Amino acid sequence: MTLKPHPVSTRSRPDTREGWYRGVKLQAPATSPKTSLSRLQEAVKHAVAKNADALAGDK
């Protein structure tokens, strides 16, 4: 496993910018997905919505 670095911002939470996570700018994966990206994004969106209560309680 090898990896490349990326900078981290000092912005305080919550970070609502697209593609940021806990002050870290996430990088797009190096290779294209086999499944369409929009389908993967929809799957995540639906799963997050369906589990919103559980995610809140998990904190």
Next chain:
Amino acid sequence: MCFAIVACGFVPRCALDESDSAMVRFEKILDLITACEFSVHDVSRVELDARSGLPRFNMPLELGADLGLRLKGPAAQRRRRILVLDAVAHRYDQTLSDISGMDIEAHGNDPARLIKSVRDWLNGGRDNEAPLPGSLAIFEDYAAFQLLVPDIIAELRLDTFDALPHSDYMHLVETALPQIERARDAAIRR
């Protein structure tokens, strides 16, 4: 491991990324190693092949190639940072004794310890930059992601999560992390 690496803002690269079947697998791995500044090798992945019952030595081979570049390769490669992981502390003394004396982290096959090892190692190499998210926060979000997995599988009409290609997994994690953070923060503010 890939989850923690993505959460720390890095891009994991591995031979599973490459789809050019004409290229020799080891050559792909060497290309990936030389293109990156950091490497993580988990030697606990030396497991017995289910069919032959023989151990698979790909991981130690890749570690050896990486160490060779780090120690005796071109100048640019000698700045490489390498993290070696194993499940059991000092097991390598028996199985891979030539690397004794190196800094090797044991994770005990525990995702929380693995995330902490990877996050702390990546964070340790940062100069004058804000710290990466804490390992506990990343682990909590990993647990949250696991909660989403059954619904993601159902949505994608897969039988198991293992049927998901590696590149798709990477995109799912990158997509899910900001949404998990927002969902949890929204709950806190309610």
